[in-house]
Amino acid sequence: MKRRVFLKSMAGMGLYLAANRDFPLAAAGKTSNSTCVGPTTSTAMVQKDYSWMVGALNGFSATLIQEHLALLKRYIEELNTLESRKNSIDLGGANPVFSHWRTCLFEHLELRNAIRLHDYYFSGLTSRNMSAGKRFGRVVVHNFGSFDQWWVKFRASALASRAWCMFGFDTQTGKCSIFGTDNDRQCPMDFVPVLVVDMAEHAYCLDYPGDPYAYLDAWLKRVNWQEIDKRLANISVNGS
Ligand SMILES: [Fe+2]
Numbered sequence: 001m002k003r004r005v006f007l008k009s010m011a012g013m014g015l016y017l018a019a020n021r022d023f024p025l026a027a028a029g030k031t032s033n034s035t036c037v038g039p040t041t042s043t044a045m046v047q048k049d050y051s052w053m054v055g056a057l058n059g060f061s062a063t064l065i066q067e068h069l070a071l072l073k074r075y076i077e078e079l080n081t082l083e084s085r086k087n088s089i090d091l092g093g094a095n096p097v098f099s100h101w102r103t104c105l106f107e108h109l110e111l112r113n114a115i116r117l118h119d120y121y122f123s124g125l126t127s128r129n130m131s132a133g134k135r136f137g138r139v140v141v142h143n144f145g146s147f148d149q150w151w152v153k154f155r156a157s158a159l160a161s162r163a164w165c166m167f168g169f170d171t172q173t174g175k176c177s178i179f180g181t182d183n184d185r186q187c188p189m190d191f192v193p194v195l196v197v198d199m200a201e202h203a204y205c206l207d208y209p210g211d212p213y214a215y216l217d218a219w220l221k222r223v224n225w226q227e228i229d230k231r232l233a234n235i236s237v238n239g240s
Pocket of ligand 1: 200203
């Protein structure tokens with residue numbers, strides 16, 4: 001299978017629920033005798049401009065970035081479509097097995113998280129070669145002993161994850177932690193992401209087929225450490 005076709009098939013798998021949303025929402029609009037009550041106006045989400053990344057990130061092909069941004073664009077379009085239709089969904093048949101409202105509820109959660117996590121990921125990249133910032137250095141020494149010890153643990157966590165790996169601040173423990181997820185619904189509670197890497201296959205298979213280890217090395221070289229230090233400065237992190 002050609003790489004481009006493979007990448008698209010991966011993106012298609014990620015959008016399985018969104019693609020299958022069309023039927024239940026369309027049907028819901030015909031049986032709205034117990035529909036949502038709420039505002040009819042909504043603020044559509046707009047994609048941030050990441051086009052500068054195309055062809056500018058060493059270690060990442062222009063095609064991969066273009067395909068990845070196209071996927072994010074579709075997530076946003078699907079979320080906006082869902083937002084515009086949710087007030088016409090019949091609430092009367094809501095149940096945990098299958099219902100239009102259940103589909104809306106969980107797709108909203110999944111799309112919202114996917115968009116936010118992609119923003120953390122893309123806005124944390126740069127074409128410049130940077131060293132880890134002083135604030136990040138202090139935090140990882142305080143929480144993990146050293147940058148290398150943090151990286152060993154973060155990389156292992158990323159390799160063990162099928163969707164996202166994130167380093168950030170746990171507001172319950174007051175410490176920085178690493179979490180991994182297998183999908184867009186598994187976000188930890190009371191956790192503020194600081195550094196996020198996309199471990200879904202669409203994020204790297206085109207350039208690093210079957211080699212997430214090499215992808216992570218390339219990604220680490222493209223981290224915008226100024227942005228990461230800025231994120232840390234905006235939250236109260238022990239050791240920073
Ligand atoms: Fe992604």
